[in-house]
Amino acid sequence: MASLSRTLRFAALIRPSAVLSVVPRAATVGCLHTLTSRESRLSNTTLLSAITKATSGVRSYSAKEPLTLDLIQQRVMLVLKLYDKVNPDKLAVDSHFMQDLGLDSLDHVEVIMAMEDEFGFEIPDGDAEKLLRPADIIRYVADKEDIYE
């Protein structure tokens, strides 16, 4: 009995169908077997499905995560919230950096640089000086990344 359970435990590590062929169908052993094989089958399939999900699917060339307007907004607002000179209570999508949030032009330069770091592309000076609200930045990034909704 002990050796049987030992073989069963070892066999449960291998694929369940292999276990079925090896272990004789005694009632108690059968119960134990279905329990362990169910949970190992479960872990096998979830592992397998995780692998297939990760490797198959859409081709990702220079893989950037898919952007949506909502995601851009979340990221822009997060960067602004993390900026220590911004008061998060006053921050809204259409708050003006200088008039509502009390930032100055040097802070504005720092904010735009932070946005460049976040989204991975450079914003030229001419465009940067026009981006005076988070809403402007969101629209600008969406334009640059060709996202329309």
Place this chain on the structure above:
Amino acid sequence: MTRDYSLVIMFMLRTEALKLYRNILRQLNNLPDKEQRKEIKDWARSDFEAHRHHEDENTIRSLLYQGQKQLEELEKSIRRANS
């Protein structure tokens, strides 16, 4: 009329100063050490703040020129540090 002209000049100088600040920050991205980056950024910011109040065109121009020279030095030393 001379007053309007000087407003335009001040605007141009302000744009130049902001460009200088932006170039300094961009150059700092080439510095791998984050601590140093923050140090130099704060130092540059405090320099800009110290000279915020100037009204005279020539003072501002000479300060911008000095700033540009310091940026070039920064560029050289970063390149040397990275090579």
